[in-house]
Amino acid sequence: MRNTKELISLLDSPSKEDKELIAKAYDFAQKAHSKQLRYSGEPYFVHSYETGKNLALLGMGATVVTAGLLHDVIEDADISEEEIKKEFGGEILFLIQGVTKLGKIRFQGLKRHAESLRKLFVASSQDIRVIIIKLADRIHNMKTLEYVPEEKQLRIATETLEIFAPLAYRLGMGILNRKLEDLSFPFVYPKEHERVQEIMKEKNNDDVELLKKVSQTIIKRLAKEGITNIKTSYRKKGSYSLYKKLERKNWDVNKIYDIFALRIIVPTVNDCYKALGIIHGFRRPMPGRIKDYIAFSKPNGYQSIHTTIFTRFGNVVEIQLRTAEMHEKAEYGIASHLSYKTKKVGSESNNIWIKRLLPNINKLNKNEDNKKDKNSADIPVWIKKLADSPNNVHSKEFVDELKKDFFEHRIFIFTPKGDVIDLPIDSSPIDFAYAIHSDIGNHMSGAKVHGKLVSLDTKLQNGDIVEIITKKEITPTSKWLNIVKTTDAKRHVKSSLKKQFDEDRNR
Numbered sequence: 001m002r003n004t005k006e007l008i009s010l011l012d013s014p015s016k017e018d019k020e021l022i023a024k025a026y027d028f029a030q031k032a033h034s035k036q037l038r039y040s041g042e043p044y045f046v047h048s049y050e051t052g053k054n055l056a057l058l059g060m061g062a063t064v065v066t067a068g069l070l071h072d073v074i075e076d077a078d079i080s081e082e083e084i085k086k087e088f089g090g091e092i093l094f095l096i097q098g099v100t101k102l103g104k105i106r107f108q109g110l111k112r113h114a115e116s117l118r119k120l121f122v123a124s125s126q127d128i129r130v131i132i133i134k135l136a137d138r139i140h141n142m143k144t145l146e147y148v149p150e151e152k153q154l155r156i157a158t159e160t161l162e163i164f165a166p167l168a169y170r171l172g173m174g175i176l177n178r179k180l181e182d183l184s185f186p187f188v189y190p191k192e193h194e195r196v197q198e199i200m201k202e203k204n205n206d207d208v209e210l211l212k213k214v215s216q217t218i219i220k221r222l223a224k225e226g227i228t229n230i231k232t233s234y235r236k237k238g239s240y241s242l243y244k245k246l247e248r249k250n251w252d253v254n255k256i257y258d259i260f261a262l263r264i265i266v267p268t269v270n271d272c273y274k275a276l277g278i279i280h281g282f283r284r285p286m287p288g289r290i291k292d293y294i295a296f297s298k299p300n301g302y303q304s305i306h307t308t309i310f311t312r313f314g315n316v317v318e319i320q321l322r323t324a325e326m327h328e329k330a331e332y333g334i335a336s337h338l339s340y341k342t343k344k345v346g347s348e349s350n351n352i353w354i355k356r357l358l359p360n361i362n363k364l365n366k367n368e369d370n371k372k373d374k375n376s377a378d379i380p381v382w383i384k385k386l387a388d389s390p391n392n393v394h395s396k397e398f399v400d401e402l403k404k405d406f407f408e409h410r411i412f413i414f415t416p417k418g419d420v421i422d423l424p425i426d427s428s429p430i431d432f433a434y435a436i437h438s439d440i441g442n443h444m445s446g447a448k449v450h451g452k453l454v455s456l457d458t459k460l461q462n463g464d465i466v467e468i469i470t471k472k473e474i475t476p477t478s479k480w481l482n483i484v485k486t487t488d489a490k491r492h493v494k495s496s497l498k499k500q501f502d503e504d505r506n507r
């Protein structure tokens, strides 16, 4: 049932103000979108509601859930920014504006530019909550993608697979990563998806039965050794994740042991290792399949111990051992930092996913003194702050830290086809040409920005669409050296000038 009550019930101990805020936003969004329908024929508000609900399920508080309910009212329902500010205040307006802005970025180009686009998303969002709202919005859009006109489906699904799902992964949000991948998969790779479904079907029932038996045996053994208060669950591998693994294993299903896995959640880190010892004591582990992601966590912060054992029925089963906190983080990642539900758990970790969020972020601490440092300049300040923030951050301070600043040092320029290239601020069309290909730079005769001819020393602006005009007989001149910003372009211009000089001399 879609109603205020359901949303509020998903919040963790909401205050009276929280409840009133949610109720107000619910009514406001419903009214604002009342004349609109989704492609599915449902009222538009269903989308607003489901976005808000996704956020509540991620453990977000009333402010973010409210922003989720209202995220499309400016863009799609012609509500003014002034009205939002008046009714809901500056913070919620800020979040909605952020989401609206992200909505304008489109993935149309090549996969090789996906990384630039991911950076662009992170850079433009200003606040991690904006990304989380955008991901919650995308989940519902993907769930209803079948109703969208066919010619749009592939672009939206590819964008989800190449941009949003990897972002969720890097932010440590396993649950969103898996959902986004599996919702996009059938649209982007229909045939492969079909094949994976067939394989899954064959595996399904037998494996779950087996896991139940194995799980009961293990629980008994662990209890005998004093480990109680255990939770177990079965996790089925996501279909896209299975597809990628099948590709790596030449589609030999027998080489994949973790289509189903048994998850065992124990109270402490010590218990994880102890349980591993107990399990290995009565079931032979498969060589080379023991992975200690507790001592050596994955780059995005994932922690667990994995092992694969032979059962007494002769099958193999993958077992994943972890604590409740590791589990929470593996599923919710950065969202669990902002979550009210897990605030009390305390955050002992070192925000690994934030440090790995962008390339070069690890170099950041070393380069603290040198503000002009290139690596450091690539990273938005709000992310630097995230990476530096002390471990026992209080939610409110933490959120305040995230709000400021913007990606000041890079601009994102598009080709007419929609490929995105990131360049240092004040770059020229010549830098852009060389960033595409050295041949294009070396024979560039002119440039158009948004379809209009411009001079070669024009300073490009964020979001410009630039078309480069080339002529075979054109070569770089020494003037270009004063214009270009990137070392790459400089190098190419110099080497071309030298070549011209050598040729003239030999003539």
Ligand code: MN
Pocket (backbone or CB within 6 Å): 047, 071, 072, 137
């Ligand atoms: Mn939306």
